Amino acid sequence: MDGSFQKSGLEALVDDRVDEGVFRVDRSIYTDQDIFEAEIERIFEKGWVYLCHESQVPEVNCYFATDIGRHPVVVVRQKDDSLSAFINVCSHRGALLTPKKQGKAATLTCRFHGWSYSCDGRCVRIKNEKEGFGEDGFDRSQYDLNPISKLASYRGFIFGSLVDDVEPIEEYLGAAATWIDLMVEQSPEGLEVVPGSSTYVIRGNWKMQLENSVDGYHVSTVHRVFASTVRNREERESLKGLKQTEGGRLVGIVPSGAYDLGNGHMSIWAQHTTPERRPIFKKKEWLEANLPAAHVEWILEKGRNLALFPNVMLMDNPSTQIRYVKPISADRAEVTVYCIAPVGEGAEARSARLRKFEDFYLTAGMATSDDMAALEDTMAGSFASQAQWSDFNRGLKTMTHGADEGAKAVGFDPVSSSESWENETLFFGFYRRWRDMMSASD
Amino acid sequence: MDIDTNLKREVAELINWETTLLDRREWDDWIDLFAEDAVYWVPSWVDEEHTVTDPETQLNLMYFQNRGGIEDRVFRIESRDSYASLPLDRTVHIVSNILVAGVDDEEISATANCLVHSFGKQGGQTRASLYDFKFRKNDAGLKIILKKITLIDDKLEGPVDVYHL
The missing domain is CATH 2.102.10.10 (Rieske [2Fe-2S] iron-sulphur domain)
Structure with missing residues (x-):
């Protein structure tokens, strides 16, 4: 660090004036290498990862x-x-x-x-x-x-910290713990990482990867082509059951929501109109016999993406994924993706889970590749210092402080709830956590 | 085993033709080289030295159980609605080391190496692959029934689609 970046400047980079209808961040937080070095020291090496x-x-x-x-x-x-x-x-x-x-x-x-x-x-x-x-x-x-x-x-997901002075893991996860529970409780025998993985380099800032994973707003534009491609396939091949793809969320016609879970964690969900196409649907009877009805509904009918501050995303949407991000420099991050699945899953469901994963999620897949291209364009644009603000105001006026009915049903307590996954209020918590850790006294 | 020289020439011609059609964006002719039940497979790496071996229980970069998988990819490319495919990266495939590995009544198998140079928004890059092919011979000639691409690169930069492989 050359010393040009000072903690005192941080307040100006996160323009947090929600009462006035404004939440935006200065795009130098994506491009400035001094800020990046400070993130490594003050976020990654000073808290849970x-x-x-x-x-x-x-x-x-x-x-x-x-x-x-x-x-x-x-x-x-x-x-x-x-x-x-x-x-x-x-x-x-x-x-x-x-x-x-x-x-x-x-x-x-x-x-x-x-x-x-x-x-x-x-x-x-x-x-x-x-x-x-x-x-x-x-x-x-x-x-x-x-x-x-x-x-x-926490229930099989391992976290570590280089410093002793961190809150207990349950406190760090907070409301996000319930979202992990919704994955783990699908299987009495636990979850396992399936053999094989893919690592790819995004030519963008690590925070953009976290943002993208819980940005429901892009889905009906960036993934419109995924929806039309699988629709075309299903008609051409007369596919049925698990071989079909859930499409409602891709075209933006279903109920959805977004949560600021506190401590920088964020999540989004969208209703599955055809839950019978999900591998977990094979275990419907077991789920109904063993879990509260509200949990079963969340598991079977709501596709979910969870971003845990600062470096992992857990998806339970078309397939189930651990997405790990490793920051390399301000404009580069390495992402490794794993398929995580219930231990003892039946052969048909496991195969379908893998095919859905490969279809959508990889840099060689038909959706994540489009996400990466959009992310990399966003990175390129972020160097334009005369157009400095990234705007996160969508849904600001309609958000609910605290839990909505869906959150209450399974007992997690978010900072705010939003009635659409297209809303951006969940990012307030992410950037407040970022600001607070970056400006904390040593 | 003595392999017929004409067959060797025919296999080499087909492999060279296949990658040439990708570079020239002749998508429909490219698809036509594959039998309808052709498997298209790009395994992932299970550790530093081994790829996955069983697509039914392990994660792959691509695994298409029939020709529909590559038809989907072409549909997506031609839609001009895929962020990663507009503008389309330019590619050149260099194929070498083509060897016919085995011949029986039903199937012919062959291996080859391939370097693909691509150029797009983020600049140029080169990736390398091992190819494993299987062909079926009938009166009309050879059809591809398996193309397995072992992409030796990891830490992939940028999107990877069928024309990059």
Whole structure:
């Protein structure tokens, strides 16, 4: 940082005058590299971030390598089945410890000079230790791995923090916890990440990826072509049942809504007019026998997108997705997508879930690719400093403070509710959290 | 196994023709090279060294169980309503290492390598793939019944559609 960016300037970047009918952000928050560096320090390295799903470290000694800000981090399943997470670098010279993204190893041995660490982080072997450090009084434990300050799992979704001073995980998730519950409670055996994933680079700011995932307003323009393509397919091939695609939300003719869930978390939903086309519909009877009616209705009939501040999105719409975003620079982010599905799901439903995922969600799919193109155009436009404001006023006058009837039915308490997923009031919470973390005193 | 030289030539011609039609945007002729039951498959990577192997239980970048999948893609391209496909990236495919791997009464299999250079709004980029083909031979000639594209690049930049592969 060259010091040109100061915390005192932040208030001016988020123009939060809801009482006067204005909420907008200065587009330099997407383009300014000094702001980006500050985001890494003050948001990603000073609060909870999503790390991985428990099914990605299924057994003792399994590891999953990820990042918190600039810090490589590894999550490891311990002998007692608990989870630990460490800075994923050798204490000696800082080489990355894990050879792969995901694997299983009783000890992690640095491939540079051969130092070894047990899966609980203890430095258990230094190559030629006696020759180099002498026989007496040498304390190898000074080289144990650095554990991260906080690690917590909420129903299988694992979050970590590099600092100790964070709220309990339940408090951080707040109203968003119910939205995770609505995914998890679909399966008595839990959820699992399906093998295979895709990583792609967006040539845009990481916040735009979060915005896009809960922006219902673009759907009936950007995804109009997806709707017409699948409609054409269904007529051509006379498809039935799970092979058909839910189309109501794509053309904007269904009830929908948006929530500012607090702490920067956001969510949108849209009514499914044909829930029988969803893989989870195969479990309708089980859901009805085991869950409250309002939960069943939310699960079966409302397609849902959840964005958790600052780095993960959970979708339960045409298919079910974990979308993880890793900020690279102001104008670049890496996104990795995984299909997450109920353990023990039937073959027909699992296959349909995968086909729907591939149809819509990937950079090689027929909707996410269009989202990326729109996002990248938005990034290109954001450099125009003489047109500096991005506007989030839609729905400002009609939003409900607190919970609407739908939220009350399943018991979550949002900051605000909006009667259409085209409204933008959910972003108030996102940018207030952003502003508050960026301007917090050290 | 001794493979008929004419057949080798015919397979190479078809593979070269297939990618040429993509670069020249002759979509209908391109689709016609595929049998109606042709499978079009782009596996994802399950780890750094292996792709997925079972489309029914694992995630792919694309998996079309019949020719309708590529017809959908062409429908979308030609609609001029797809943000990612307007303007359309320019592409050039360079195919090499074409080898006929096996022949039986029903099917002919072949492998090849492909480099695709594309150019669009964000500039130029080159991606590489391994091709696995299967063909069915009848009186009218060869039809593609499988095109499997193992895209060796990960961390994909920009949208990827059938003409990028």
